Amino acid sequence: MLAAATLPSVAGGCDRDDAPAGRVVIPFWFTYGGRNRATLEKLVTRFNLGQHDVWVRAVFQGDYFEGLAKLRTALAAGAAPPLSHVVGEVVPYLAEAGVLEPLDAYPEAHQLGLLPSLDQSGSFRGGAERPLVALPFNRSTPIAYVNAALFGDREPPRSWEALGDVARELTVTGRFGFGCPIDWWYWAALVGQAGGQVVEQDGRVSLGGNAGVAAIAFWQSLVRSGVMKRPPGRDYNAWEQLSQDFLAARVAMIWSSTAFVRYLEETADFPVRALPLPHGVRGSVPTGGTHFVLLKSAPRELKLAAWRFVRFLLEAESAAFWSRETGYLPVTSAAAERLASSGFYASHPNHRVALDQLSVAEPWPWSTRLFRIQREVVQPRLEAAVLENRNPAEVLAEARAAAEERDP
């Protein structure tokens, strides 16, 4: 972490004063920490040294939600950067607020070779009918990580029942068999696996109906039986806590993002194996991570310069490098092919798990309310339902009512 923090000055990629004269300097707000941050900064340096017109000044802005808060504040203050990246759930909201730059007219905007499940049209139901405003880069799905030394030669759990059985087998005094943040993203995965959708095709916020209830009940049963660790803290604090528990062998199997493949592999003192999530009545995973956005308010010159940087990041070499060094999905077909043909997936099968899971990836609805539903309505209630063992049907009925509440 310290190394990552000091890298910008060493790499010379993140300081305004380092920009050679005559370059267009573009501030780029990013929200990756640790190893992923260091990898991005290498790409920034590579871009800055690889041409003579543009200088990217990458500025770390905390986690996704902290970065989003700062971006909104900067937009209100008229000081937004030309380029940033935001979580998928907030893209429709920002797009409808009119702060995102439509990218359709930018050079080759529709010839980037993005993987269909990860671009705007595949990530959002109805995304294809809207102006192009978001481009994927660090995209992910949830996957399972197991401590292979403890997991042994067991079969990967293919169903919820099998997951519970394995968790029970791996639970001993001082160690939980399974751990998962009580978080919207994983709940959405369970809802899909139970056959439901958070928002129906007609836009109704069903929160999965019975599937939503089953998802909460599944977590409750695992927590109640003492085989699942519910990490303390909220949002990414809980994710980080769970990673630490996994690395310290206090939890044998966790659900987390594919973004941590490389980090967990290199940090753990035991072999780490990645597995796809189990199926319920069907296979289903949400996609996660963020999309690049250009901010409409920035001067045209900066937006064009930012577009050059985005194009660079989406080149096969850059996208493959990013995926290889982090664990995020390769967002273009060319990058995925490059990794496959170079034998990378054969030697690093953990990196391949999320890519294979894209076959059951569920798009998010293009809904301006999605972000509020996530942050205000569902997330706080999930925690209450699991921790206080509340009736899941009542919790979700309450959440549905709250989701339907309109602003005054």
Added chain:
Amino acid sequence: MKPSRPAEPFWLLLPMLTSLGLFFLYPLVSAFKTSFYDWDLLTAPRFVGWANYRAIFASGELLGSLGTTLAISSLVVVGSLVLGLALALAVHRPGRLAAFARSAVFSAYVVSWVAVGLLFLWIFDADAGVANRALAGLGLPSLPWLTSTRLAPVTVALIVIWKVTGYAMVVFLSGLSALPPEIAEAAALDGAGPWARLRHVTLPLLRPTAAFIATTSLIASFQLFDVVRLLTQGGPVRSTTVLVYAIYEQLFRDLRVGRASALVVVFFVVLSSLSWLKLRAFRAEEAP
């Protein structure tokens, strides 16, 4: 007598008044105005009257966070008063050891809240934390310091008490130093023992000091944010969502500037009331 340069005091006050106006009055007036609007910072604000106030009442956000704040603050006030007084009485004596103890206890007060938060995150970790390891060493069951809705607010209060007790001790020490020694000597001559002198002489004379500490601790704990942000993020299940953290959530998590502003206005009214009570208490003490 008529002052020769009547405008001079106002010129001298101008820098402070400007600073107060710019960084205190203007934001407050602005928050009051914004509290009547529905605004997400991105789209145009929309006037909604008292709807934001109704919403924070109806959702339980205001009463819940106010209740949590009051509960934590009460523990902090009582804890810092008792511990601060006990420590002040223990170290109110000459000698190097007492001086060292005074410095050691006060040092916690000058540590940044972020450092304190990170330190206690490590201490109260459910599995690897020092606190639970110590309990295990004593053969006691581990405690869900930060993961139980009942215990988490107490844990937060304990951390604040640890942080502010040094300040309470120093103020009590200054109060003890200011007590006229002849009163205690007279009581001793009348046959009062150490406990009787403490109970009937020292403590009554320290009442203004205690009132000062109580009100400053109360106001300080009302402003609690950093530790909550680092340790619990308001959870589990909103059990540590104090008022300032609720404002932060409304503004930065939920994109609701209007509701956050309504909470700010209520927060201002509550703090003003507390300050008024403090002033009233002091004036009552000073009255003949």
